[in-house]
Amino acid sequence: MGIYNKIIEKLQKKFEPDFLEVIDESEKHRGHANWIEGKSTHFKVRIGAKSLYGSNRVAQHRSIMEALGEEFDAGLHALAIEIVDKNQQ
Helix, strand or coil: CCCHHHHHHHHHHHHHHHHEEEEECCCHHHCCCCCCCCCCCCEEEEECHHHHHHHHHHHHHHHHHHHHHHHHCCCEEEEEEEECCCCCC
């Protein structure tokens, strides 16, 4: 299973989101630090989940980063995170 699918699977399992969008932005970072030809290393996650709404931004991001710890160890370099309120989807 590729890293894209692992990110989706882990976030769905941990947060049971109302909304989830995972975007591979690796090609936008061609030539930047830790960009690797043919590998997905840079992602953007847009997520809306009840379990995240009551937390501050730092706690939200920390929780998501912790959920994806294995993916960072395996080569995920950058993750942009946007918490999406269910009314903004």
